[in-house]
Amino acid sequence: MKKTIKDIDVKGKRVIVRCDFNVPQNEGVITDDSRIRAALPTINYLLNNDAKVILMSHLGRPDGEANMKFTLKPVAIRLSELLNKDVVFISTPLVIDDKVKTAAASLKNGEVMLLENVRFRKEETKNGADFAKELASLAEIFVQEAFGTAHRAHSSTVGIASYLPAVSGFLIEKEVRFLGNAIEN
Secondary structure, eight states: OOOBGGGSOOTTOEEEEEOOOOOOEETTEESOOHHHHHHHHHHHHHHHTTOEEEEEOOOSOOTTSOOGGGOSHHHHHHHHHHHTSOEEEOOOTTSSOHHHHHHHHTOOTTOEEEOOOGGGSHHHHTTOHHHHHHHHTTOSEEEEOOGGGTTSOOTTTTGGGGTSOEEEOHHHHHHHHHHHHHHHO
């Protein structure tokens, strides 16, 4: 079994988590938040263990363009409601800029932020090393929690793991165990 977040000390660490927040929406209103809810055990574990949590995801297919139709702002709002705490969200077409870097660096233990849609950057789906390094520069640990995209060689799924210690979240752990049992049987 791969290492999970339970196998590492996250206290006081900046932890970047690749989630699958690719949720259906109707005119900016989320119509099914089950993918967001599925990530809550991992997010809450990190928050309860005094990590500084940075979340990232894609939404739709903006094809490397900052198309605000695909902004993660509605996800940030829904996450704030579900976590019962403010989620820092800075929308920028670059996903990461100086404002985002400053916000990430100033997170306190138990705080959470969400990056803008990683697919606003062309490099994301090409597993661009520069973008992967930019993402990694925000944190000290990488957690893969997006089972639905874990097989894709993207900057936020595979590339970042070249620059940070990487572990699985609870959702990935559950899926891997389920698949392992299915294969055994």
